[in-house]
Amino acid sequence: MPYDVTFERLETQALHDLKGPREALAAWAGDALPPFPDQPNTKTEAGGATLMFIGPDHWLLRADLTREGTLDAALRPAEAPPEISLVRVSDTLAWFRITGPDAAEVMAVACPMDLHTSRFGPDGAGFTEAFGLKALVTRCADGFDLAVEQSFGPMVADYLTRVIS
Amino acid sequence: MMQIPCPFCGPRNESEFSFGGPVKPPRPDPSAVSDEDWTAWLTQVPNPLGPVQEQWWHVRGCGTWLTIWRDTRTHDIVEAPDGGR
Numbered sequence: 514m515p516y517d518v519t520f521e522r523l524e525t526q527a528l529h530d531l532k533g534p535r536e537a538l539a540a541w542a543g544d545a546l547p548p549f550p551d552q553p554n555t556k557t558e559a560g561g562a563t564l565m566f567i568g569p570d571h572w573l574l575r576a577d578l579t580r581e582g583t584l585d586a587a588l589r590p591a592e593a594p595p596e597i598s599l600v601r602v603s604d605t606l607a608w609f610r611i612t613g614p615d616a617a618e619v620m621a622v623a624c625p626m627d628l629h630t631s632r633f634g635p636d637g638a639g640f641t642e643a644f645g646l647k648a649l650v651t652r653c654a655d656g657f658d659l660a661v662e663q664s665f666g667p668m669v670a671d672y673l674t675r676v677i678s
Numbered sequence: 679m680m681q682i683p684c685p686f687c688g689p690r691n692e693s694e695f696s697f698g699g700p701v702k703p704p705r706p707d708p709s710a711v712s713d714e715d716w717t718a719w720l721t722q723v724p725n726p727l728g729p730v731q732e733q734w735w736h737v738r739g740c741g742t743w744l745t746i747w748r749d750t751r752t753h754d755i756v757e758a759p760d761g762g763r
């Protein structure tokens with residue numbers, strides 16, 4: 514059964530992996546970050562950047578690749594105090610955008626997590642599985658963004674092509 | 679397939695987790711127990727018929743290590759027996 518969706522592979526996204534106590538991260542880099550999300554596996558957005566709460570004392574900052582240098586300069590990873598860690602990881606994930614009326618149906622094929630809006634709201638963002646791989650899933654306008662380890666990008670592109678055809 | 683309750687993420691599919699083995703009793707002082715008891719602690723894996731305490735790693739999720747009690751007869755995740763943790 515063909516699904517009414519389209520998918521595209523997004524360009525590399527600027528990503529920074531942030532670890533440590535929230536207060537220490539906010540004190541060091543708060544001005545460069547959107548407000549910290551309060552609920553696990555949710556995100557906040559401000560100034561073109563998205564901050565995702567992906568684990569205990571663990572956040573992922575996402576922005577367009579053009580902003581990577583600006584964020585690097587603002588986060589000053591090499592000078593950070595020892596209780597926090599800020600690491601640029603832009604090259605680690607391959608991103609896909611799945612949109613259209615049946616986007617949730619395709620995600621249900623890929624992913625065991627309950628992605629109904631009652632459980633995974635508009636601000637949902639977190640790691641789960643997609644096609645058996647560790648994957649970051651978040652909502653976008655009219656669908657979902659899905660990110661997997663970079664080297665699995667061509668394989669996931671192939672899986673998505675098979676699912677929707 | 680089990681739904682495993684992650685303290686950070688809530689209930690998630692078993693396939694997102696990696697099994698970390700049963701929780702062993704605390705490590706005894708080898709010089710304070712018999713050779714038999716020490717060997718037993720080193721080599722015997724808890725494998726009861728009933729509730730067993732297990733460690734799981736949410737490796738394809740938030741990365742948390744967690745501990746659950748699972749009943750080996752029903753595969754259900756259960757409360758800790760005798761009000762234990």
Ligand SMILES: [Zn+2]
Pocket residue numbers: 684685686687688736739740741742
């Ligand atoms: Zn988790």
